[in-house]
């Protein structure tokens with residue numbers, strides 16, 4: 001597909017005074033937080049703010065229905081969409097045809113340089129889980145992206161070839177951006193991350209032969225996909241960019257979305273760049289949705305392999321649905337990262353290689369890694385199956401039959417954790433919370449990388465174990481003491497007391513929030529007067 005270059009964005013409207021910035025300007029912020037960009041974001045907030053609030057209410061209603069015993073199944077009302085063999089998603093856009101390796105990293109300049117030059121086909125610049133959303137990080141991330149798109153970053157891979165295509169992962173629908181207010185309400189964080197990137201970078205990307213591409217986090221149903229699709233239509237309309245220029249990939253990260261994959265593709269079909277899978281978010285969603293049931297009691301992490309039948313069923317269904325509709329299917333990110341020790345490093349490489357080989361054999365068109373040293377490992381696994389072909393969209397997997405029972409067959413692995421398993425989750429949550437409160441969205445520990453989704457899963461698991469009484473509060477508190485002391489010894493400046501309080505609030509109280517981020521964000525990362533919402 002070739003895109004026609006357009007005249008510069010049409011944007012001649014007066015700045016919208018209903019958008020207020022509630023933060024002091026940082027270095028170069030005036031390049032991003034311009035009156036015209038604020039006006040654009042304000043228009044999106046005006047148009048979509050209320051629908052987004054309604055959809056968040058619907059999330060809560062659906063959670064209550066499922067907790068009350070309503071069965072989860074493929075929706076009857078959309079069976080015609082699933083049965084209709086005719087529709088396809090848009091063809092793969094320039095830069096997204098071959099996606100055998102995607103690397104994820106926060107949109108910080110050092111990681112941007114490494115990711116772009118890593119040899120991966122795609123860089124997922126992650127505002128969602130890999131960024132601690134301080135205002136400085138949010139605007140700094142946009143500056144990084146603008147510098148990349150406008151060629152101010154040395155992005156050429158050392159071994160030749162082209163830099164990775166940029167895909168931006170905005171924050172999810174559940175988060176607000178308290179530093180920007182529209183009519184005195186915080187602007188949805190998703191619209192800030194999407195809107196600022198789109199406003200500044202869409203046209204330069206099109207001029208360079210690419211487009212504004214996104215990865216949409218944590219969608220729960222087709223209505224949320226429709227909302228994004230409408231945001232894309234409006235945004236393209238406002239800037240005079242042809243409809244269908246945007247592309248968006250949806251990782252299936254919630255259990256309700258797993259039952260509406262095909263509908264999600266259908267809603268986004270003019271803008272879709274396929275579906276993916278994410279393990280951590282998905283496990284968190286399973287516990288949130290069905291964690292009260294003993295057949296959903298999740299054991300230690302090490303005992304939940306990607307080959308577990310319920311995860312395998314979701315992966316197979318993603319491939320089947322995607323290939324039926326001409327869309328890419330992208331595999332899960334490996335949390336393992338290489339360690340200095342040679343033997344440990346070799347074991348990590350072998351394990352990642354095996355994961356990626358399985359995905360390539362199952363029909364995925366590519367997969368995700370989170371460290372540059374793993375790019376060649378993922379690449380080799382996909383090269384073996386794809387060879388010179390850019391993808392395997394022609395490989396239909398009509399042999400795959402996935403039922404609701406398959407997707408929910410957790411029972412086989414269900415069981416209590418081991419003491420080591422509990423300690424590992426306490427340690428990861430505590431260390432991540434301390435890093436996040438200090439403005440770092442990713443950490444590496446014991447050969448694994450963690451982001452907000454990792455910490456969310458850790459504290460959700462601790463809660464589930466307490467709820468099922470396979471763990472008691474005193475044991476957790478004793479582990480928190482030990483791990484807090486270890487963290488203070490390792491990092492004397494880490495905000496250990498605050499991290500500990502956050503863990504206790506989100507894992508050990510009965511009123512623990514649905515997600516740790518909204519409440520922790522307001523308490524710890526918002527440093528200016530908060531707009532009333």
Ligand SMILES: CC(=O)SCCNC(=O)CCNC(=O)[C@H](O)C(C)(C)COP(=O)(O)OP(=O)(O)OC[C@H]1O[C@@H](n2cnc3c(N)ncnc32)[C@H](O)[C@@H]1OP(=O)(O)O
Nearest residue numbers: 104105106111114115130335370371372442444449450451
């Ligand atoms: C399952 C999940 O949750 S995955 C998603 C969450 N994790 C991520 O996104 C991790 C992305 N990486 C990062 O944020 C950071 O680079 C950190 C925190 C890992 C850096 O930690 P370090 O201890 O420096 O890592 P390490 O020494 O292994 O990295 C080597 C180099 O590769 C860079 N690097 C590591 N991971 C990435 C990445 N995903 N993308 C780009 N560059 C990276 C490091 O910045 C470092 O660069 P330098 O040599 O110029 O300092």
Ligand SMILES: O=CC(=O)O
Nearest residue numbers: 278279280281333
């Ligand atoms: O985002 C991916 C995951 O595995 O979590």
Ligand SMILES: [Mg+2]
Nearest residue numbers: 129278280453
């Ligand atoms: Mg993730």
